[in-house]
Amino acid sequence: MERLPKRQRHQQLSRLLEENPFLTDRELTRKLKVSIQTIRLDRLELAIPELRERLKLMAERSHDSVKSLPLHEVIGDIVDLQLDKSGISLFEITEEHVFSRTGIARGHHVFAQANSLAVAVINDEIALTASADLRFIRPARLGEKCIAKAYVRSSGEQKGKAKVEVFTYVGEEMVFQGNFVIYRSAGETNT
Amino acid sequence: MERLPKRQRHQQLSRLLEENPFLTDRELTRKLKVSIQTIRLDRLELAIPELRERLKLMAERSHDSVKSLPLHEVIGDIVDLQLDKSGISLFEITEEHVFSRTGIARGHHVFAQANSLAVAVINDEIALTASADLRFIRPARLGEKCIAKAYVRSSGEQKGKAKVEVFTYVGEEMVFQGNFVIYRSAGETNT
DNA sequence: ACTCTTTTTGGCACCTGGTATTAAATCCTA
DNA sequence: TAGGATTTAATACCAGGTGCCAAAAAGAGT
Numbered sequence: 343m344e345r346l347p348k349r350q351r352h353q354q355l356s357r358l359l360e361e362n363p364f365l366t367d368r369e370l371t372r373k374l375k376v377s378i379q380t381i382r383l384d385r386l387e388l389a390i391p392e393l394r395e396r397l398k399l400m401a402e403r404s405h406d407s408v409k410s411l412p413l414h415e416v417i418g419d420i421v422d423l424q425l426d427k428s429g430i431s432l433f434e435i436t437e438e439h440v441f442s443r444t445g446i447a448r449g450h451h452v453f454a455q456a457n458s459l460a461v462a463v464i465n466d467e468i469a470l471t472a473s474a475d476l477r478f479i480r481p482a483r484l485g486e487k488c489i490a491k492a493y494v495r496s497s498g499e500q501k502g503k504a505k506v507e508v509f510t511y512v513g514e515e516m517v518f519q520g521n522f523v524i525y526r527s528a529g530e531t532n533t
Numbered sequence: 534m535e536r537l538p539k540r541q542r543h544q545q546l547s548r549l550l551e552e553n554p555f556l557t558d559r560e561l562t563r564k565l566k567v568s569i570q571t572i573r574l575d576r577l578e579l580a581i582p583e584l585r586e587r588l589k590l591m592a593e594r595s596h597d598s599v600k601s602l603p604l605h606e607v608i609g610d611i612v613d614l615q616l617d618k619s620g621i622s623l624f625e626i627t628e629e630h631v632f633s634r635t636g637i638a639r640g641h642h643v644f645a646q647a648n649s650l651a652v653a654v655i656n657d658e659i660a661l662t663a664s665a666d667l668r669f670i671r672p673a674r675l676g677e678k679c680i681a682k683a684y685v686r687s688s689g690e691q692k693g694k695a696k697v698e699v700f701t702y703v704g705e706e707m708v709f710q711g712n713f714v715i716y717r718s719a720g721e722t723n724t
Numbered sequence: 725a726c727t728c729t730t731t732t733t734g735g736c737a738c739c740t741g742g743t744a745t746t747a748a749a750t751c752c753t754a
Numbered sequence: 755t756a757g758g759a760t761t762t763a764a765t766a767c768c769a770g771g772t773g774c775c776a777a778a779a780a781g782a783g784t
Binding site: 583584586 | 740741743
């Protein structure tokens, strides 16, 4: 039995729609050289919804992913904050934070959580990172919940700089440690 | 002339569709208590496309933003790369990177560019940031183009660690400098 | 060569969510 | 009360399908 042609076509169809979900059945007939009914049977078998449904799905995905894009403000959820003293934030490592090959979080996300917290804990109008000293103790992995704890070591209202120490844990294990020096507006703003 | 009802309806219609672009004209008639023709005239005047067009637009946006979503892989465009030697990347500060009150870039974005480049420049299957030492020399601001230059100082194939130095400039001015220690898979992978 | 099954086509009615056009009804106000 | 703006109605048409049924074509088995 040379049942291949159908399977092959199914594969091609899947591939085509994966790389361009905007194709109508009619356009697919031209690419695959079969009738439109065949295309529709194929979609049925492969459980691929019609064009409009595909677009709707994509639109829905993009609609609620607006919320989950944490690029703008604080990275991680701050669950406790004592200004000029200490703070705690939570951050869960999801697919978008990891190297896809290894499932290990990219360093800048772990840093972003710690940095956001270090800035937030400083009780001032303007607080900017001046310098930092980081240690990635062990990699954080997909699905892990990172708990960052920040302690203000010297707030130095006069000097314009504050020192903040941040420790990030997964469970009991420490995964990251950083010493931050934060500029605060009391001292100077910027050029 | 009590021309308000129309303008008011137009405003409501815009608002409704803004917060839920998935509404059909028929659903809108129920919300606004006017005939479907009125809804269509209104959309015409307001140049709001029909439901399917709206969904298509959203789908398209989300489709090619896959490329421009810089969350996953490398932050910044790498324009030059000599593995185990040096690399250059460009990154423009846009609204989403800054504190909205001050227009100053959040530190973790500047760090992310430098960190991505430091990892990219290491010629190895797996490269992870081990530790880093950072100096934010002056704030990067909205609209500025950051040029990060990375130099591998000691690649240490045996030791499993490489040292990378990164300098980030806006024009002639240095805004950031960092010393990175990168784990490379030659030495050890991970737990 | 003749079955039997799978696969592929074709045709037709129907659906949704519209556009386009023309016409009638309703307001408002000068 | 005439006249423009506004609203509603009615009808034809379109894209991109679904659902269903039948017929043609292609293989496979013996």
